[in-house]
Amino acid sequence: MKLFDVVNVEDALSIIKSTFIQDLKVESVNLVDSFNRYLAKDIVSDINVPHFRKSTVDGYAVRFEDVISASTSNPTKLKLLGESQMGQVCKFDLDEDECVYVPTGAMIPLNAHGVIMMEYCDKLNDKEVYVQKNTLFNENIVEVGEDIKEDEILYKKGHLINERDLGVLAGANIKDVLVYKDLVVGIISTGDEILNINEEINDAKIKDINAYILYGQFKKMNLNPKIYPPVKDNLEDIINLMKQAINECDIVLISGGSSVGKKDETLKAIESFKNSKVFVEGIALKPGKPTIISSVENKLVVGLPGHPLSCAFVVESLIKPYINSLFECKEDKYIICEFEYNYHKSKGREEVLAVNIKNENNKVICMPIFSKSSTIKQFAKCDGYIRINRELEGVNKGDLVKVYLF
Ligand SMILES: Nc1nc2c(c(=O)[nH]1)N[C@H]1C(S)=C(S)[C@@H](COP(=O)(O)OP(=O)(O)OC[C@H]3O[C@@H](n4cnc5c(N)ncnc54)[C@H](O)[C@@H]3O)O[C@H]1N2
Numbered sequence: 001m002k003l004f005d006v007v008n009v010e011d012a013l014s015i016i017k018s019t020f021i022q023d024l025k026v027e028s029v030n031l032v033d034s035f036n037r038y039l040a041k042d043i044v045s046d047i048n049v050p051h052f053r054k055s056t057v058d059g060y061a062v063r064f065e066d067v068i069s070a071s072t073s074n075p076t077k078l079k080l081l082g083e084s085q086m087g088q089v090c091k092f093d094l095d096e097d098e099c100v101y102v103p104t105g106a107m108i109p110l111n112a113h114g115v116i117m118m119e120y121c122d123k124l125n126d127k128e129v130y131v132q133k134n135t136l137f138n139e140n141i142v143e144v145g146e147d148i149k150e151d152e153i154l155y156k157k158g159h160l161i162n163e164r165d166l167g168v169l170a171g172a173n174i175k176d177v178l179v180y181k182d183l184v185v186g187i188i189s190t191g192d193e194i195l196n197i198n199e200e201i202n203d204a205k206i207k208d209i210n211a212y213i214l215y216g217q218f219k220k221m222n223l224n225p226k227i228y229p230p231v232k233d234n235l236e237d238i239i240n241l242m243k244q245a246i247n248e249c250d251i252v253l254i255s256g257g258s259s260v261g262k263k264d265e266t267l268k269a270i271e272s273f274k275n276s277k278v279f280v281e282g283i284a285l286k287p288g289k290p291t292i293i294s295s296v297e298n299k300l301v302v303g304l305p306g307h308p309l310s311c312a313f314v315v316e317s318l319i320k321p322y323i324n325s326l327f328e329c330k331e332d333k334y335i336i337c338e339f340e341y342n343y344h345k346s347k348g349r350e351e352v353l354a355v356n357i358k359n360e361n362n363k364v365i366c367m368p369i370f371s372k373s374s375t376i377k378q379f380a381k382c383d384g385y386i387r388i389n390r391e392l393e394g395v396n397k398g399d400l401v402k403v404y405l406f
C-alpha cells in the first residue's frame with residue numbers, strides 16, 4: 001500500500017462525490033413513515049394555513065372604530081350578536097357597535113379587526129357586553145395563510161423530515177410523502193483477533209467495536225446499516241463476504257486490514273474483483289491515514305482503518321459529507337468555542353481532534369481529550385470535534401475554533 005502517497009481529505013471527497021453518483025430510488029410513504037427520511041421532491045402547500053381568520057384567545061371580536069375610546073373607567077357597550085362555534089363557519093358580520101363571542105381557535109367575523117380577551121369585557125346579559133379596552137388591527141387574530149401560504153415551498157428536495165416537519169405537513173394536509181429509499185450500507189470487520197458479539201473473549205482477541213460504531217453513525221444519518229459477521233484475515237473469506245455485501249448493499253465498508261501489515265488484505269481483496277478500481281490508498285488525515293477508496297462493481301467500497309477512533313473519524317470526515325451531498329442536506333452544525341490548550345501538530349495532514357466543551361465565565365470553551373485512536377471510551381464521552389487544517393502547525397490557547405457536535 002502506498003501510504004506515502006496520501007490524498008488530501010477534500011480531494012478524496014471530490015473523487016467520491018464525482019465518481020459515485022448514486023441512483024437513488026424513491027418511494028411514496030404515509031406521513032408518519034416519512035419521519036427521518038430524505039425528501040425526494042420539493043413539497044408545495046396546496047392550501048393556506050389557517051384557511052380562515054381565527055382567534056388566538058377566548059374573547060369578543062370587534063371592529064377597531066367601535067372600541068377606540070374603551071377603557072376600564074369608560075367601557076363601551078356593544079351589542080352581542082352571538083357566539084362563533086368551534087369548527088364552524090362564522091355566520092356573523094359586524095355592524096356598528098356590535099361584537100361576537102369567539103372561543104380560542106374559532107373563526108372570527110370577516111370584518112372584525114381584533115379580539116378583546118374576555119378578561120377585559122363584562123357580559124351584562126345575552127345581548128350586551130361592556131368592553132374595557134380598545135384593539136389594535138389584527139390583535140389576537142391569526143390571518144389567512146399567516147402560518148403557511150398556498151403555493152409556498154415548504155421543504156426542498158433532500159430535506160430530512162424531523163418531528164416538527166411532521167406537524168407542518170399534517171397541518172398542510174399532506175398525507176403521502178415522496179422520499180428516497182434508504183441506502184444500504186454493508187459493514188464488514190476484518191481481523192484474526194476480532195470476535196463477534198456472541199463469541200467469548202479468549203487469548204488476545206477482542207470484540208468487534210467498529211461495526212457497532214459504524215452502525216450507529218449510519219443510523220444517525222438515517223441510512224440502513226447492515227452488519228456482517230467479522231471475517232478472519234483470509235483473502236478468500238474476505239473476498240466471499242465482499243461479494244455478498246456488494247450484492248446486497250449500495251455502499252460497503254471494510255474496517256481493519258487497510259494498513260501496511262503483512263496480513264492487511266483489504267486492498268488485495270478489492271483488486272481481486274475484475275470490475276474494480278482503487279482511487280485512493282491513504283488520506284492526509286490524522287487519525288485515519290490508512291483509508292482505501294475504491295469502486296467495485298460500480299459500488300463505493302471503502303477500506304477503513306482498524307483503530308476504532310480513526311475508523312469513526314474517517315466516516316465523519318469523508319463518508320458523512322458524501323451522504324449529505326447525495327441528499328442535498330445542510331452542512332453539519334457547529335458552534336464557535338475558545339480553545340483552551342496549546343496544541344501542536346505537524347504540517348501536511350489535517351487533524352481531527354475530539355473535544356469537550358464547557359461554559360466558563362460566560363464563554364464557551366473547549367478542551368481536547370487525549371485519547372489513543374485504539375481506545376474508545378473517552379471518545380464516546382466527548383461532545384464533538386474540531387478539524388485542524390493541514391497547513392496549520394497547531395491551535396493556540398485562546399483561538400476560536402469550530403466544534404462539530406456529535
Ligand atoms: N507500520 C505501520 N503500522 C501502522 C500504521 C502505519 O502507517 N505504519 N498505521 C497505524 C494506524 S494510524 C492505524 S489506524 C492502523 C490501521 O491498521 P489497519 O487498518 O490495517 O487495521 P488493523 O491492523 O487490522 O487493526 C488496527 C487495530 O485496530 C483494531 N481493530 C481492527 N478492527 C477492529 C474492530 N472491528 N473493532 C475493534 N478494534 C479493531 C485491531 O485489533 C488493531 O489493534 O495501523 C497502524 N499501524
Ligand code: MOO
Nearest residue numbers: 287288289310373
Ligand atoms: O490514522 Mo491511525 O488511523 O492514526 O490511528
